[in-house]
Amino acid sequence: MNYTLHQLRIFSKIVEKQSVTKASEELYLTQPAVSIQLKNFQEQFPIPLTEVVGRKLFITDFGQEIAQSAERILSEVDGINYRMQSYGGKIAGRLKVSVVSTGKYVMPYFLSGFMRANTGVDLVMDVTNKARVVQSLEQNEVDFALVSVLPEQLKLQKVNLMKNVLYLVANPSHFKNIQLSKKMFVRDTPLIFREQGSATRAAMESFLHQADIQVGKRIELTSNEAVKQAVIAGLGCSIMPLIGIKNELGNGDLKIFQKKKLPIETTWNLVWLASKKLSPVATAFLEYLETEKQKIITQEFDWYEKY
Template identity: 80%
Template sequence: MNYTLHQLQIFLKIAEKQSITKASEELYLTQPAVSIQLKNFQSQFPIPLTEIVGRKLFVTDFGREIAHSAERILNEVEGINYKMQSFRGKLAGRLKISVVSTGKYVMPYFLSGFMKSNTGVDLIMDVTNKARVVEGLENNEVDFALVSVLPDHLKLNKIDLMKNVLYLVGNPNYFEKILLSKSMFVKDTPLIFREQGSATRLAMESYLKGRQIQVGKRIELTSNEAVKQAVMAGLGCSVMPLIGIKNELGNGDLNIYPKKGLPIQTTWNLVWLKSKKLSPVASSFLDYLGKEKERIIHEDFSWYEKY
């Protein structure tokens, strides 16, 4: 057999995505290039690795076994590269972090300096909702997770990174009169919520329940960006994290409306399992945060104080 590491990488991605199109997008390759490599890889095995049923690609049982082997081989090769760099006195390895969706506006600033100083470190950052982040922690799939609400069923260590502040916001062209009225909310004003499992939704619902506010029209969207665009378009108003609407506030596309009990304030926490044995890379990142956290907050998030 004469297959290459590149072919193993491509076939593993095809097996993960169950799609040549999705694999090509993930690998930044053209579909024809991925198809050719799959064909060349398949030619070295007498048993089919994939099959097409209808117009959908499926990986065969044999193909799944080969994919598992490919993953082990690629991990070993990656480990060899990290060991080589370590012997040269260079910090090397992989840092895996799971981040709740609004945390994408926070975490990169705390990673940037560390990654620039440690070019032998590879970063994998998964941005998803709170439920998936907690699942990743439970399954020990990541080194760290960034959350604003701590899961109470897990034993965790944590570092407080910075405050997370949520305000009631709306498009001034649509909601100025309604949101400045004496009543807390008007039933005819739609409220836009994140999906179930979102920490932002939990904070918003806790606020409404605590003040016994009856919601009339409800709209549910599955990302913070979608909520922001909907609010700007005048579909409704929402309680949103300040961290994700800096530009829109500056441009006048959104306004903050003062209401009793707002803003809601929580804390962005970097957490990890107490039972987890941290890698040298993970430990180095914690040391970096201990030294640089306050500087990063001062340099990159001082605009917070304006609000």
């Protein structure tokens, strides 16, 4: 056997993404370069690691076993590097954060200063829906998670970061006025929802239930960006987090429709398992937030107040 750490990292990423193309994008390598490294890696094993069926890549059972071994090897190598940097007086290690999809407009601002000040820290940030975020917490896969609705079934500790505000929005070119009453929404005003498991959807449905509003035509989409583009295109209106529509409000693609009992207000919380023993990197990040949080909010999110 004469495989390299580089090949192990490439194969591990291919298994994670189930695609050579996606792995190359993640690793900032060309697709041919990744394919060549996969071929060279495969040549060292008498049993196939992957197979292609109908132009789709599948990892064999043997390949899955090799991938698990590769992850352990790479983790040990990273650990050696982190320990070496720690002996040099640096904060070093991996920080893992799971973020609900709308949180991608929030979390990077609270991370960027910390990452610049601590070059020995590697960041892994998974942006997904609330259901997957909660799962990553339950399985102790991450240090922290960013949520706007706390999962009641878990014992958590938290830091309140900032408020999350949701408004009723539509494209003013398609909707001059939106009725909002117990008889609305009707067929000519579709309401666009996120998918099941989304915190934004949960907030919308809670509001509609409390206001006893019956929804006529529904449209369901699977990302905040998809909802935004659908609203801009005039497919319907939606109740959306302000944090993700700043530019669209500024250039007139979207308009806020002020209605009774709106906006909906929640809070962005950074949470972690109460029983979790935090790493030195995670502890350092909490200390950073304690001193820098308000400055970040003032500098990066002062535009919130105009709405």
